[in-house]
Amino acid sequence: MRQLERWIATGSAMAVLIWSGTAMAVTVPFSEDFTSDVSGWEDGDSNPLFWESADGPDGGSYASADFNYFGYSSAFGGGPVVFRANQSDAASGGAFVGDWLTSGVTLVSAWVRHDAPTDLNFFMRVASSFNFPGAVIVNTQVVAPDEWTQVFWAIDPGSPFCIGETVTCAAALSSVGNFQIGTDAPLSLIELDQDFAIDVDKVSVVPEPGVATLLGAGLLMLGVVRRSNRR
16 A cells, blocks of 8 residues: 555656646747737736737737836836736746756847837846746837837846846746746836837747847848837
8 A cells, every 4th residue: 555655656746747847848949929819928917918810010910918107116126017928827838938048048039019108118027937036138129109119138147138136147047937028117107197008929039040030030020010000
């Protein structure tokens, strides 16, 4: 009987290890196109994103969230998280979950758009499955209103643009359970009580040598991206 119990315990432990290994396997390369739904992605308040069937950067589908910056403040001094891909929700089938460094992730990109009356900058954040600790990677690209723009974040644990939260960037990037995208919070928006639509599409993780290809494709697409009416 005890032998049987040991076998069961051993089998259960192996199952957990196998499941954990599968859950922590980053898919590289990968691009979330939100083809038929929001793929388990949520907004900053953990509500499902809106799914839109057309008017994305390539004319197709995309995901969207509404955000009101009025009175926004953060103890960490940054802007709000707007899009969340959490391990607990199996967002994108867990494609972003795992060790980004050993998986060879060198670049993350996304197409974003917003209808706020001022330019915005977009940051990305990675964190453990408990959502802390983590690391923020900032981006200085300007995203003008009502215009699809492809933004990029270099995945380099030694970069000054990567800011660790009580841990090093290398530690945060080696154990990603949650992947998030957010914006800065300009004073003009904090003083304005209004909801704004913030859109996202084609969130991609890329290994070498795909970086140059993705950058080139992004620059080519910028020539055909148009201003468009909001929903």
